[in-house]
Amino acid sequence: VIDRCKSVLCFHLGMTSDFIYDYGNPGERLATPQEFTRILNEIHHEFVKDNGKIQYKHNWEEGDFIISDNCAVAHEASPETQTSRSQVGLRVLHRTTVHNPIPPAKTL
Structure with a gap:
């Protein structure tokens, strides 16, 4: 049997505090502030390039109901979600957390 799953990273770009190089090895070190910023910028660029082609964008209508897996879907709030209630x-939004003992993985 071939294991076709690859480990994935699940994290929030705005809540990530650091990256570690060579984790668990003698050369283990934290990213410098410049490396940290570069890594976050590269990840964000991949997400938004080509006008956000890899993103799912939902045009909300009254009564819409969506269930999504935050660990499986890269997402970000669009600017209009920050608009005042009087305008929009x-x-x-309700958040529910479900525990799964199997780590997330990308199936090839």
Whole structure:
């Protein structure tokens, strides 16, 4: 049997505090502030390049209901989600966390 899954990273670009090079090896070290910023910028660039081609963008309509797996879907809030309630109406989001003992992986 061939294992066709590859490990994936699940993290929030705005809440990541550091990256570690050569983890668990004698040369292990934290990224410098410049390396840290470069890595975050490169990841974000991959997400938004080609006008966000790899992103799912939803045009919300009243009554819409979406379930998504935050660990499997790269996403970010669009600017209009930060607009005042008086301009765009009330937006209610509920978050539920489900524990899965199997680590997330990308199936090839």
